[in-house]
Amino acid sequence: MPDTTRSTDRLPGTRYGNRPTMKDVAARAGVGLKTVSRVVNGEPGVTPDTERRVQEAIDALGFRRNDSARVLRKGRTASIGLVLEDLADPFYGPLSRAVEEVARAHGALLINGSSAEDPEREQELALALCARRVDGLVVIPAGDDHRYLEPEIRAGVATVFVDRPAGRIDADVVLSDNFGGARDGVAHLIAHGHRRIGFIGDMPRIHTAAERLRGYRAAMEDAGIPVEDAWMSLGQTNPERVRRAAEEMLAGPEPVTAIFTGNNRVTVTVIRVLAEHSRRVALVGFDDFELADLLQPGVTVVAQDAAALGRTAAERLFRQLDGGLVAPERIELPTRLITRGSGELPPAD
Amino acid sequence: MPDTTRSTDRLPGTRYGNRPTMKDVAARAGVGLKTVSRVVNGEPGVTPDTERRVQEAIDALGFRRNDSARVLRKGRTASIGLVLEDLADPFYGPLSRAVEEVARAHGALLINGSSAEDPEREQELALALCARRVDGLVVIPAGDDHRYLEPEIRAGVATVFVDRPAGRIDADVVLSDNFGGARDGVAHLIAHGHRRIGFIGDMPRIHTAAERLRGYRAAMEDAGIPVEDAWMSLGQTNPERVRRAAEEMLAGPEPVTAIFTGNNRVTVTVIRVLAEHSRRVALVGFDDFELADLLQPGVTVVAQDAAALGRTAAERLFRQLDGGLVAPERIELPTRLITRGSGELPPAD
DNA sequence: TAGAGCCTGGACAACGTTGTCAGCTGCGCG
DNA sequence: CGCGCAGCTGACAACGTTGTCCAGGCTCTA
Structure with a gap:
């Protein structure tokens, strides 16, 4: 079998492709195994001269301690x-x-x-x-x-x-605080005069999604606004689905005037949809994202600190x-x- | 010393905080060590009955193979x-x-x-x-x-x-292809009529930065445009510096009409600067970034596929x-x- | 100068796993 | 009925490191 490894000078005391061990270093430096261990770990009790000899052997052989063995011995990785x-x-x-x-x-x-x-x-x-x-x-x-x-x-x-x-x-x-954050975000929309507010979020089996939905409901309830099913989309958040959900909310005789989005992927998709509409629809998204301030208008968000x-x-x-x-x-x-x-x-x- | 670990039933054959080993499993199942190893690794040569007993012991003890020891033995991690x-x-x-x-x-x-x-x-x-x-x-x-x-x-x-x-x-x-990408990006600006084109990039000791700079110079040279020092900023790419560099290029009697930015951090900062200016300045950035299409105008980029x-x-x-x-x-x-x-x-x- | 104590260094076991090899069982066939 | 073989099973060493413990040589002091 041809040796495909890059060729350099073969190291004494070690087979090719095998790494030198403390034993090899010890042999080369003419000291005991444990002394090498002491040098490698900076433990006390080694004369400067011995330490130097060991260090030279380490450098010459390109030794590097095998942490697997160390872990095995010490218990912590x-x-x-x-x-x-x-x-x-x-x-x-x-x-x-x-x-x-x-x-x-x-x-x-x-x-x-x-x-x-x-x-x-x-x-x-x-x-x-x-x-x-x-x-x-x-x-x-x-x-x-x-x-x-x-x-x-x-x-x-x-x-x-x-x-x-x-x-x-x-x-x-x-x-x-997914619940509180969503509630505040939706309350913010309500404070700006909105009543028909859409919510597009992830599947409620995901905890964060469920909490944010709960925040939305709480804010609406606090304001005495009954939530209509048509205002909510809870499910997969792939772009196509989100896009359809947003478009449905914006169509019909009584479209939503604001949307609260449940995470940043959804937010971005909704921004794309809104960009295609002439009517101005308010938007608050959960999660901040880069460049949110550079869009027209800047995107108001409930930011969490990852x-x-x-x-x-x-x-x-x-x-x-x-x-x-x-x-x-x-x-x-x-x-x-x-x-x-x-x-x-x-x-x- | 109080035991602060969560308390559950103490496992037989193992000390608390210590994990069961194959030896423990073997003892509990009443088989040899190697047989446990065989079961754990799905090796052949174990009767279904023995395998079942071993498996039960494994489950009962919550055994998990120690990969450190395995690595030590096998050589690959x-x-x-x-x-x-x-x-x-x-x-x-x-x-x-x-x-x-x-x-x-x-x-x-x-x-x-x-x-x-x-x-x-x-x-x-x-x-x-x-x-x-x-x-x-x-x-x-x-x-x-x-x-x-x-x-x-x-x-x-x-x-x-x-x-x-x-x-x-x-x-x-x-x-x-940092060189080619940058050259194409700058050539694109030249093709749209620009001659005074700024370049804001990272320190040339960084290979990618040097290559992109080289691309910029090549495109300019191909078009027969002599590059002026005032058009180039090569250094740290923290927002303040980039901002200052961009503003200097845009000031003076003969400001640049287009800017090529050397990476996405720079691009974003320059977009912020341009947003504050009334005059329309063309921009091509190296690296794509999310939402680049949603800005006004959309940002033309040289995209690399990370x-x-x-x-x-x-x-x-x-x-x-x-x-x-x-x-x-x-x-x-x-x-x-x-x-x-x-x-x-x-x-x- | 002898004894005590310290400092340095090394032999050896152990960590938990896998590879090798040999032994044991039971079965089939002559 | 005995032998051979195949298929299971387990004892043992080895992987490379660290902790324990002891030996030997040195220094310091009485």
Whole structure:
């Protein structure tokens, strides 16, 4: 079999494609195995001269400690797992980054995976991470039954859920105030004179979607406005569906004069639909997004702080690992209404 | 010391906080260690009855295989590392996701980290990943000297660079056609009658920035337009600096009539500046971004395909791992000019 | 100068898994 | 009835590291 690896000088004491071990380093430096370990880990009790010899051998061989073996021995991996829905979604980028920063501050690496909103894949991923013995797990749930994590939690895997609560187990969870945020957003529209307000959101089996819907209903009820079925669209949020839903609400003899959208994907689609209409329709969206201020009009949104969600969750996770926590807790972060124009348009009937 | 772990029934044969091992499972099922291993790995040669007993013990104990030990034994981790600049940057989300999908298709997990454009942090991260014995590494370089990876590559870590070439080592690299894309974008502006065209880009020590600048110069030269220094801004791309640069280009007796921006962060800032000006200035930006079509006017861009970059790199990486590759290669992916209005505005002198 | 104590270094086991190999059982066939 | 074979099963070593513990040599003091 031809050797396809890039050829350089073959290293003494090591077979090709195999890495040098501490044993090799020890042999080359003429010291014992444990002495190498001490140097590599910066432990005390090695004379400068010995240390230098060991260091030279390390450099010469290109030795790098094998963390797998280390983990096996020490029990902790200094890595945490993040299971999220889709890394490509602009909402999760900052969240993931925030988790990473906290992990880094604790000397840990981040392993992450996308569940693609598929409960089975979520489970598969989470358990794969557990098999790798991550110290902790941050999960953005796709499914609604997380009992599969019970043995892991019992075995000491710190676990925090983010964005949506865990299903059927008692665990830490960090959420946005979806209900309050939606209620405020809809109340904002009502305050600007709207009564026929549409709501386009995700399937109510998703916790955040259900909460935002509840906020919409609460605001309407507070204002004494009976909600008509035709004003609500709850389901898949692919562009075609959302587009149809928006167009239906805007058609007919009594069209809605404002729309509240349940997440940023929906918001963007609705903006596209509204851009095609001549009549001015007010809009408030849940989730902020880049360039919302540059559109005409600027888009009023209920913003949640993705980075804060991630940071809070990760910090809580490391507090679990430090042994400082007892009972699982539910932490709710406030949302912020950002007015930019689209939510302040008056009703145009 | 109080036990702060959530309390459930203590498992027989395992200490609290310690996980059951195959040995524990074997003891409980009344079989040998190796038999458990066989069941866990789906190896043949186990009677259905034995398998059932083992499976029951596994479920009862909540056993999960320790992949660290497995890796130690087998040599491969089935995980790859991704070092990028910033996970929160919308350009890297899709790229990362694409790498993840390919990894998933090969049964591997993705570990990633952000270098924050800091060469030292890039190295620290990459080497930490190597210590964990990732099978391969996808690197978006922050630094320009990657000789520190030589021992790793020699030891068999598959390595692919993305978006920017590796520094001082010979390795696979997947790039966008930054030069060609920029040249086409600027030529597009020239074709619409512009001659005084500004260029705002990143520091030329960044490869992509240098290439795009080269594209700008080439297009200008092709058209026989001498470039004036006042038309170019090459440096940090924080909003304040970019804003100042744009405003300087637009002031004076002979202002630029069009601007070519070197990346999407710059583009967005320039859009904000232009929105404050009454005079219509043409704009073409490198990198596409969401909602570019909804602005007034729509923003003409040179789009690169982040997902394709990630996918191509990851596939190349796994081909290395499968042993099918010999010489490092440089792969360049085409860019695409997307016209939306801003790049087709005529000069307004 | 001898003894005590400290400092350095190394031998060895253990972490949890998998590969090797040998033993055991039961069955079929001569 | 005995032998061979196949199919299961388990004992054992090894992967590369770290923790424990002990040995040997040095220094310091009485």
